[in-house]
């Protein structure tokens with residue numbers, strides 16, 4: 001039963017921008033336009049507050065909803081999604097949008113969960129993906145990528161025709177979805193005429209394919225590249241876009257030892273900027289400030305010391321307030337944080353610059369848990385939703401602080417009169433502890449506040465304050481506390497303000513006559529000005545009731561920062577609901593007097609809610625809960641139970657089998673391709689006269705590739721030199737006539753990894769004996785480079801580039817070698833279309849299906865545990881281990897279980913080996929013992945069967961030296977809550993079912 005709203009509320013509601021309303025696929029078309037301030041939906045200025053999420057980095061489609069719900073609950077109204085061309089296309093003309101690749105599904109879910117979507121379809125995306133998202137087969141084009149060369153355009157159009165059609169089905173503009181903006185290309189920083197024509201082609205193609213929302217490009221920094229035509233701003237490059245957007249990752253980072261560095265202050269990339277296109281003021285004055293990517297963490301690299309937790313802190317709490325707050329003050333009304341959920345670069349997705357985990361230090365960690373910074377983001381996002389006036393602000397007369405170490409940005413919305421006062425240190429990376437007052441020309445005239453105890457800014461911090469602001473049916477003169485949210489509760493209004501624990505706060509409201517105030521605050525009523533001043537200290541949650549004074553009653557919740565961060569706001573059909581207690585509130589459904597909430601509990605706590613007055617009974621995750629009246633107008637339950645501890649089985653009953661039979665003389669390679677004459681498109685080429693050995697030319701793009709080379713023995717057959725390309729922390733292994741000769745690894749991770757190398761081996765003397773000899777070489781290709789600089793870097797050769805066998809002093813290629821090559825089973829005609837192109841390389845075991853559930857490993861040797869003891873000493877080459885285990889995670893719990901290898905406290909081992917980890921046939925990542933840093937590999941529910949049988953297969957490749965055996969392997973619980981959402985098993989075709 002809904003109460004009738006007073007007329008004033010109805011009027012305010014219709015004037016409310018859409019950012020306050022949840023977007024849905026309503027069937028009703030919406031106009032998406034923009035002006036210099038903001039994007040507008042049906043004419044209503046709207047701040048888009050977004051975060052990046054890559055469905056391809058979470059190969060369990062039901063969990064996409066989990067991420068989207070967590071984003072929504074964390075205050076976002078927008079999700080930005082890259083689409084990875086290569087993920088969908090194993091072969092020219094072959095595309096797959098099913099299962100884990102069902103992009104219709106993620107766009108549908110985003111609409112169902114009430115998030116706008118920014119689609120970023122490439123063709124090039126970067127994103128720390130192998131080839132920056134280009135498909136494997138594209139490296140075989142001689143046309144330069146990201147130009148208007150017809151060969152490249154024809155390939156790009158294959159992809160665009162398909163992905164544009166999917167996106168076009170989910171646009172806000174026709175009411176069938178919530179796609180609101182669309183990006184073409186990504187960071188195209190070469191701006192020659194061929195790129196201009198290419199951009200025009202992409203724009204025209206998107207329009208021809210039915211994309212009707214505004215189109216933009218993401219500039220690599222504020223270069224002014226690809227700004228809308230007609231603004232004539234010096235030093236900019238105009239192009240076929242409707243909006244100009246840029247990315248930026250300013251601020252503090254972490255050094256190689258994970259020590260925080262004190263970075264520069266937050267840049268003024270909008271209203272307060274100076275210096276033209278590259279400096280401050282907009283490169284595109286007629287379109288909104290738009291940061292298509294702004295640092296929400298940073299990626300981590302092979303050989304690091306494990307930088308994600310440090311990045312989460314450096315680009316986390318307080319950084320967000322200072323940097324994102326500075327953006328807000330600069331009128332950047334479209335902001336999207338990269339990443340919000342990074343996830344996992346499973347299989348062969350990662351670019352050489354990253355390892356398996358793409359956690360990114362993002363607000364939602366790889367195991368799908370909310371980091372503390374997510375709770376702060378929620379406060380910022382809810383603030384923007386609560387203050388839609390911010391979508392349309394300009395600089396107001398300067399406000400000053402009484403302390404020179406403090407700066408105050410002062411903006412005003414000319415239509416509503418609302419003011420934003422953003423307070424930071426001067427410069428904003430200052431860390432001093434300051435107490436001060438602010439003087440600003442408010443509606444009432446020049447005002448110095450607070451009147452009570454001075455404001456405080458202690459350390460690296462920023463505060464977004466409001467003044468002259470309409471808050472439901474109340475009028476805020478100013479507050480030194482930050483607004484988190486406000487909502488109507490029938491006849492009463494509620495507002496939640498917060499501040500740093502222990503700091504003073506002052507809130508002034510306008511009342512025609514003196515109201516009655518109850519609660520732990522000091523009050524002063526100024527009858528002349530009609531203003532009520534409240535003074536208090538932020539500690540816990542103070543509840544204040546204000547009645548009378550000529551307005552509807554107001555409940556003020558005045559909380560300290562951390563207490564406020566635990567409130568969730570959800571929208572039910574009967575009105576908004578504010579909840580406190582659970583660790584996540586996903587949804588609220590009102591039916592009559594019952595309010596049904598869903599969410600997660602990590603630690604048992606009572607639930608307290610403020611919601612529509614008709615609500616009398618509560619349900620939590622489907623169960624009815626007895627409620628009592630809380631203090632004021634809330635309802636309170638007994639403690640909601642936390643999760644039960646999950647008992648994980650030890651991994652026992654292993655079976656083990658050696659592989660690398662390709663090294664043996666008797667191995668049959670008669671069906672392998674001759675590596676002698678393929679077309680050459682790679683950027684690194686062999687010396688003249690040498691064959692093209694690069695794996696891609698033979699249709700093998702991912703993971704391992706094998707070569708067998710035959711030569712005639714002789715005195716020159718002494719020194720073998722192999723030039724090869726293998727991506728980040730890649731390697732090769734060499735055998736002569738079945739005997740292991742050695743291996744070579746691409747040294748070091750470093751932020752920019754070494755991706756090619758030259759390996760020298762002195763061959764055993766038997767190579768000099770007359771007759772035919774066999775070289776067997778396995779190259780572990782840890783992926784292709786990105787094409788960040790538009791220089792075809794993604795075409796750098798993988799596999800062998802050239803081979804020379806000669807006397808040590810000779811520079812001739814004395815001994816000819818006839819090579820054969822074999823990689824992924826089927827090459828581009830992948831044999832496992834369910835798991836897809838990223839799942840498999842060309843290990844013998846992969847070609848034979850040893851990684852798959854149901855593979856008959858009964859004939860393999862039993863081994864108690866694949867631990868690195870002398871009795872299980874390693875052999876050079878690859879050895880497989882298989883086991884199965886059962887899980888029985890309670891149905892009402894959500895957990896993330898990981899596979900852990902060795903001593904998880906250390907980033908690196910002494911042994912030289914690496915492991916491909918297959919869970920139910922899905923390649924969940926690579927452990928490289930001597931490089932690191934990742935030792936725990938989260939496996940998403942759905943890939944992992946939480947309630948039943950699982951198969952684990954490990955392909956261990958090492959140098960065979962003592963100490964290079966596999967270290968102990970175990971299951972670990974990374975995260976565990978009571979709650980979650982239903983997750984269906986991701987299909988895991990077994991060995992029997994496999995097409996062979």
Ligand code: IPT
Nearest residue numbers: 125126127128186187247249299
């Ligand atoms: C920029 C890219 O647009 C994005 O795809 C991703 O690579 C990201 O940043 C870094 O994680 S790259 C730019 C900062 C050079």
